[in-house]
Amino acid sequence: MSAESEKMNLGSENVAMLGELFYRSGLVSIDQLCHALYVAHKNSLPLGRVLVMLGMTKTRILEGALTLQNLVRQNLLTPALAVHCLQILGTNKVRVEEVLSEMGWEGNPHKDEGNVGEILVEAKILTRKSIDDALGLSRHIGLPLPRILYLQGMVSSKLLNATMKCQDVIRSGRVQKEEAIQALASVASMLEFEKACENALETKQPFIKLEELLLLARLLSQRDLQNFEEQMRIVGVKNLGQYIVECGFFSSTLIASAVRLQSMIARFELTPLSAAGALRLIFSRNLSLADALEEIGKERPPYDGEISLYHLLRLSGLVTAFDVRRLGHLPGTAGPQLTDPIEERLFKAGILSKASIDAAKRCQLLMREGFLTAEQALIVLQHWSWSGEGLTRVLEKLHWGPGNMPTLHAQAFRS
Numbered sequence: 001m002s003a004e005s006e007k008m009n010l011g012s013e014n015v016a017m018l019g020e021l022f023y024r025s026g027l028v029s030i031d032q033l034c035h036a037l038y039v040a041h042k043n044s045l046p047l048g049r050v051l052v053m054l055g056m057t058k059t060r061i062l063e064g065a066l067t068l069q070n071l072v073r074q075n076l077l078t079p080a081l082a083v084h085c086l087q088i089l090g091t092n093k094v095r096v097e098e099v100l101s102e103m104g105w106e107g108n109p110h111k112d113e114g115n116v117g118e119i120l121v122e123a124k125i126l127t128r129k130s131i132d133d134a135l136g137l138s139r140h141i142g143l144p145l146p147r148i149l150y151l152q153g154m155v156s157s158k159l160l161n162a163t164m165k166c167q168d169v170i171r172s173g174r175v176q177k178e179e180a181i182q183a184l185a186s187v188a189s190m191l192e193f194e195k196a197c198e199n200a201l202e203t204k205q206p207f208i209k210l211e212e213l214l215l216l217a218r219l220l221s222q223r224d225l226q227n228f229e230e231q232m233r234i235v236g237v238k239n240l241g242q243y244i245v246e247c248g249f250f251s252s253t254l255i256a257s258a259v260r261l262q263s264m265i266a267r268f269e270l271t272p273l274s275a276a277g278a279l280r281l282i283f284s285r286n287l288s289l290a291d292a293l294e295e296i297g298k299e300r301p302p303y304d305g306e307i308s309l310y311h312l313l314r315l316s317g318l319v320t321a322f323d324v325r326r327l328g329h330l331p332g333t334a335g336p337q338l339t340d341p342i343e344e345r346l347f348k349a350g351i352l353s354k355a356s357i358d359a360a361k362r363c364q365l366l367m368r369e370g371f372l373t374a375e376q377a378l379i380v381l382q383h384w385s386w387s388g389e390g391l392t393r394v395l396e397k398l399h400w401g402p403g404n405m406p407t408l409h410a411q412a413f414r415s
């Protein structure tokens with residue numbers, strides 16, 4: 001198989017999406033992938049952290065997957081080899097370096113040429129100290145460096161997008177590094193005049209692909225997808241969803257319904273499982289989209305993607321997997337002695353402090369009221385845990401304080 005055809009297996013331009021790596025390696029099912037994507041997008045969290053949070057993978061495997069993804073994006077590893085390596089990582093207690101070495105791959109697996117931090121420093125947009133501080137926080141709470149920089153107000157969304165594009169052209173070799181850095185510096189200067197447009201409304205783009213929704217609805221099989229990919233290589237089409245539409249495998253009515261359901265998922269009006277159920281009804285019973293949605297509406301999904309208090313404690317590092325093992329029970333284990341929430345059991349066992357629970361509850365309240373995103377809550381709790389300062393003071397230092405949240409003085413900011 002040629003390098004070009006291998007790229008198509010994970011989409012065009014070697015983007016190596018993490019979810020596809022996990023799915024194609026067999027470490028998660030299509031149901032798990034779509035559910036994790038929904039939770040990740042609904043809460044603005046990295047997919048990898050959500051996969052760990054939901055118990056779909058382990059931190060060790062995720063770290064290996066991220067290393068493989070980074071190598072693919074730098075054109076140092078083919079997508080097919082990355083998938084094979086991840087399969088081995090998922091079934092054996094080995095390190096990614098050992099797997100790559102066994103397969104005959106030579107090089108530094110942790111090479112990160114043209115990373116976002118280096119680009120911003122070389123373009124004289126941020127200082128080395130700012131990047132190092134942000135990297136430290138990134139490692140502590142597991143959020144990517146670009147998200148940390150954005151959430152802390154160091155870069156705007158437009159500048160971040162420009163930086164990511166700069167990184168892409170450097171890694172692909174389409175432009176010399178010096179030229180790309182110089183262009184980014186010019187863009188940064190221009191964007192200083194456009195800050196007023198920063199909060200412009202953006203259309204929600206689907207994050208569940210058409211083929212993923214059809215797989216989830218059991219209207220396509222993995223074998224069907226493989227056949228489509230073989231045909232795509234012959235005709236030279238790069239977009240799998242586009243090819244499924246153009247080949248007429250499904251009726252135009254079904255495809256139109258699927259596209260509308262994609263948009264509803266992106267607006268968090270439906271979970272992926274509910275959308276897949278509606279699509280199955282449209283296909284099997286020839287229902288209209290409205291009738292299928294009404295039928296599906298009678299069933300309540302088991303989990304709507306909200307971040308629970310326990311999830312928040314785990315994601316922020318205030319509760320670790322070791323803490324849960326010390327407790328002796330996993331979340332959701334049945335039994336009359338386990339009726340209390342796991343955070344309460346951790347507190348009663350002396351593993352979790354009352355202050356940590358209270359801080360997490362206040363951040364959860366701010367999230368529910370729409371004043372903090374899940375990512376911001378993780379940063380707040382991380383700062384709170386190592387600074388020794390009160391939560392209100394931490395919020396003020398991050399410019400997310402009570403001055404911007406007047407309706408919460410009597411609730412989240414009460415002493």
